[in-house]
Amino acid sequence: MSDCIFCKIVDGKIPAQKVYEDEDILAFNDINPARPVHVLLIPKKHITSLATATAGDTPVLGKMLAKANEIASAQGSADGFRVIINTGRVGQQEVPHLHIHIVGGPDPVGPMLKRL
Ligand code: AMP
Numbered sequence: 001m002s003d004c005i006f007c008k009i010v011d012g013k014i015p016a017q018k019v020y021e022d023e024d025i026l027a028f029n030d031i032n033p034a035r036p037v038h039v040l041l042i043p044k045k046h047i048t049s050l051a052t053a054t055a056g057d058t059p060v061l062g063k064m065l066a067k068a069n070e071i072a073s074a075q076g077s078a079d080g081f082r083v084i085i086n087t088g089r090v091g092q093q094e095v096p097h098l099h100i101h102i103v104g105g106p107d108p109v110g111p112m113l114k115r116l
């Protein structure tokens with residue numbers, strides 16, 4: 001999608017600190033990291049969010065999850081990490097191109113969500 005910031009990163013039109021890339025997926029450092037390790041992992045194909053993903057997207061979504069541990073380890077979070085996929089309005093997704101936040105160490109990342 002031409003006006004999508006993450007599609008522009010895929011196309012090389014805006015820069016990013018890439019940490020992993022193959023024919024289907026791309027990982028790069030979050031520009032505003034919340035933890036020492038904070039990588040965004042995206043499908044190269046534009047998928048707006050988990051709310052719009054289809055059954056045909058299952059292979060690339062599986063590949064993303066299967067790569068997360070390798071990426072986290074390589075970036076300095078070898079003893080676990082957290083993945084977050086903000087989705088839509090309620091999930092407070094800011095960038096409408098599906099992405100997995102991989103956040104991690106070296107120290108534990110903290111509580112998941114504040115309890116109600
Ligand atoms: P979300 O709220 O889940 O949509 O998260 C969007 C994330 O994208 C935020 O953590 C931003 O810091 C990050 N972000 C926005 N623009 C860029 C960029 N050009 N390069 C890297 N990360 C970005």
Ligand code: ZN
Pocket residue numbers: 001004005006007008045046047096097
């Ligand atoms: Zn996009």
